[in-house]
Amino acid sequence: MGSQARLEKHKESKNSHRSIALKILVPVKRVVDYNVKVRVKADGSGVDLANVKMSMNPFDEIAVEEAVRLKEAGVATEVVAVSCGVAQCQETLRTAMAIGADRGILVETDAELQPLAVAKLLKALCDKEQPTVVICGKQAIDDDANQTGQMLAALMGWPQATFASKVALADGKATVTREIDGGLETLEMNLPAVVTTDLRLNEPRYATLPNIMKAKKKPLETVKPADLSIDVAPRLATIKVSEPAKRSAGVIVADVAQLVEKLKNEAKVI
Amino acid sequence: MSILVIAEHDNKSLKGATLNTVAAAAKIGGEVHLLVAGSGCGDAAAQAAKVAGVGKVLQADAPHYDAQLAENIAALIVANAGGYSHILAPASTGGKNVMPRVAALLDVAQISDIISVESADTFVRPIYAGNALATVKSADAVKVITVRTTGFDPVAAEGGNAAIESLAAGPDLALSKLLGRELTKSERPELGAAGIIVSGGRGLGSSENYHKLLEPLADKLGAALGASRAAVDAGYVPNDYQVGQTGKIVAPQVYFAIGISGAIQHLAGMKDSKIIVAINKDPEAPIFQVADYGLVGDLFQLVPELTSAM
Numbered sequence A: 001m002g003s004q005a006r007l008e009k010h011k012e013s014k015n016s017h018r019s020i021a022l023k024i025l026v027p028v029k030r031v032v033d034y035n036v037k038v039r040v041k042a043d044g045s046g047v048d049l050a051n052v053k054m055s056m057n058p059f060d061e062i063a064v065e066e067a068v069r070l071k072e073a074g075v076a077t078e079v080v081a082v083s084c085g086v087a088q089c090q091e092t093l094r095t096a097m098a099i100g101a102d103r104g105i106l107v108e109t110d111a112e113l114q115p116l117a118v119a120k121l122l123k124a125l126c127d128k129e130q131p132t133v134v135i136c137g138k139q140a141i142d143d144d145a146n147q148t149g150q151m152l153a154a155l156m157g158w159p160q161a162t163f164a165s166k167v168a169l170a171d172g173k174a175t176v177t178r179e180i181d182g183g184l185e186t187l188e189m190n191l192p193a194v195v196t197t198d199l200r201l202n203e204p205r206y207a208t209l210p211n212i213m214k215a216k217k218k219p220l221e222t223v224k225p226a227d228l229s230i231d232v233a234p235r236l237a238t239i240k241v242s243e244p245a246k247r248s249a250g251v252i253v254a255d256v257a258q259l260v261e262k263l264k265n266e267a268k269v270i
Numbered sequence B: 001m002s003i004l005v006i007a008e009h010d011n012k013s014l015k016g017a018t019l020n021t022v023a024a025a026a027k028i029g030g031e032v033h034l035l036v037a038g039s040g041c042g043d044a045a046a047q048a049a050k051v052a053g054v055g056k057v058l059q060a061d062a063p064h065y066d067a068q069l070a071e072n073i074a075a076l077i078v079a080n081a082g083g084y085s086h087i088l089a090p091a092s093t094g095g096k097n098v099m100p101r102v103a104a105l106l107d108v109a110q111i112s113d114i115i116s117v118e119s120a121d122t123f124v125r126p127i128y129a130g131n132a133l134a135t136v137k138s139a140d141a142v143k144v145i146t147v148r149t150t151g152f153d154p155v156a157a158e159g160g161n162a163a164i165e166s167l168a169a170g171p172d173l174a175l176s177k178l179l180g181r182e183l184t185k186s187e188r189p190e191l192g193a194a195g196i197i198v199s200g201g202r203g204l205g206s207s208e209n210y211h212k213l214l215e216p217l218a219d220k221l222g223a224a225l226g227a228s229r230a231a232v233d234a235g236y237v238p239n240d241y242q243v244g245q246t247g248k249i250v251a252p253q254v255y256f257a258i259g260i261s262g263a264i265q266h267l268a269g270m271k272d273s274k275i276i277v278a279i280n281k282d283p284e285a286p287i288f289q290v291a292d293y294g295l296v297g298d299l300f301q302l303v304p305e306l307t308s309a310m
C-alpha cells in the first residue's frame, strides 16, 4: 500500500468512527471590533457606529475554534455557524467558515435584536437542525449582556455550562470546566447541551488565505425571523445612552517617597 | 410590590454581594424577600434573616441545591416567582449563570449588571466595556435583574429580624452534576470586597516575580491581589484574579496597577476605584490617563522600594 493509499485508508477508518452524527451549532455575532473605543452620540441616542470596524465577537471566535477542533479531533461531524442580524452578518459567517465551520445560516433582519429574541431564533433553528451541542460566546462585547446561551438552554430544556475553559465530549456526555468567581468547577452533563466560552478555552487560529477562499464557496442559507414564526420585538427600550463620568489623569510623582506622601496626606487612603 | 433577591452563600455564610443586591432592591422599593437555596443552608438563612431591610427569608434546603446547578436553581426560582415584581441577583458568576435562565422561562428580558435604579422599571447599565451607559426601561411584567455590586453600597449585615419560611424543594432535574471544584485558597480579602487591591500585569514577567514582588506589598497593605488578563493567560495567577470587562469588576479605595498597560477591557473593571496608582516604565501607557498617581520606572526596583516605605 502506497503512503497515499494508507492515508486514505486511515481517513476512512477515522470516518467510520463517526457513524453517529454529532452536529455543533455555533452562534456568531457581528460587533464593533474590540480595539475600537466607541463614542457616544451627542444626542444620546446611542453609540456612533458609522465607519467603525466590525468583527466577530471575540468569544464567538473562541466558540467556532472549539467546535472546529472537536470536528478535527473526530468528535464532531458537522459545524454550523448561525448569525442573527443585518445582511453584513454574512461576512461574520464567512469568517466562521474560514476558521472551519461547514456552512452558515443567516437569520436576516434590520430590527434591533435583544438576547431573548436571539435565543428564540436559535431555539427555532435548534428544533430544525437538532444539534448535539451549541457553543456560544459567554457575552458579546457590545451589549455585554451575557444571556443568550443560558436563555437558549432554558428554552430547550437543556443543561448548560457557562464560562467554559475546557470542554470534552464523550459517551453522550459533556464534561466542562468552568471559570467561576472562586476558581474553577467541573460539571458533567447530558447531551444535548449549551456551552458558553470563556477566554482561556483556546486561542483561535488565523484564517489562512486558502481557507478564506474556500469559505466563499461554502453553503450560506438565509431565513427571516417571520419564516421561523418568531416575534423579535424588543422588551427593553433604550431611553438614552450617555458617557460615563470621565476620570481625569492625575499627577506623575517623582519617586516612591512622594507617592507615599500623597497617599497618606492628600488622598488619605493609607 | 415585593422583590425577591437571590442570596449568594456557601450554605454556612452569606456572601457580601448579597448585601449590595438588597441595597439595589431597597432603591426600587417594596418588601424584600431573600431566597436562600442550598443544602444544609440553615446558617446562611439565619444570617439572611438579620440583614437590614429584609422582610422574609425563604429557605429551600435539598441535596440537589448544594452545587447551585443552574437548571435546578432556575426552576426553583421560577416556581416561586409568583407575586414578585422584580427578581434580583448579584452579577457574579453565580447570578450570571442562573438569571438569564429564569428570565427565559418567564418569557421576559433580563436587565444585566445594573449600576443604578432610576425608577421601578428604569435602570442604568454599562455597555461597550463601560464606555457608554445605557438607561433602559422594561415593559415586562416581571423584571429579572443582575446587580453590579460596585454600583450600590451594601446594606447592614445586622439589624434585621426577618422570619424564615421553609420552601418546598422542586424536583432534581438531574440534567447536570458537579464533579469537583478547585477553589483558590487565600487568606487575603475577597477582590470584590477589598479596600485596597494590588494588581499585576504582564510587566511582572513571570509567576515567580508576581508573587515575590506583589505579595509583600499586599501583606503590608492588607490588600487583595488582582491581575490583568495577560497575567492570567500567562499563568502567573489563577483565573479568579482577573479584573476587567470579562473578569471581576472592582472599585476599591486604592487600586495599584503594576506592569499593566491599561487596555480598555482592563479599565472596564477598575476605573471606578477611588484612587488609582500606576507603576509602569512606559510613560505613554494608557493606564496613566486614568491614574491619580503615576510612577514611571522599572517596577522591579520601585515595588520593593514602595513595600519597604509602607
Ligand SMILES: Cc1cc2nc3c(=O)[nH]c(=O)nc-3n(C[C@H](O)[C@H](O)[C@H](O)COP(=O)(O)OP(=O)(O)OC[C@H]3O[C@@H](n4cnc5c(N)ncnc54)[C@H](O)[C@@H]3O)c2cc1C
Binding pocket: A034, A058, A059, A141, B200, B201, B202, B203, B204, B227, B228, B229, B230, B231, B242, B243, B244, B245, B246, B247, B248, B258, B259, B260, B261, B262, B263, B264, B265, B266, B269, B279, B280, B281, B282, B285, B297, B298, B299, B300
Ligand atoms: C474579548 C476580550 C476581553 C478581554 N477582557 C479582559 C479583562 O477582563 N481584563 C483584562 O485585564 N484584559 C482583558 N482583555 C485583554 C486586554 O485587551 C489586554 O490585552 C490586557 O489587559 C493586557 O494586559 P497587561 O496590561 O498585563 O499586558 P500589556 O498590555 O502587555 O502591558 C504590560 C505593561 O507592563 C509594562 N512593563 C513591562 N515591563 C515593565 C517593568 N519592568 N517595569 C514597569 N513596567 C513594565 C509595559 O510598559 C506595559 O505597559 C480582553 C481582551 C479581549 C479581546
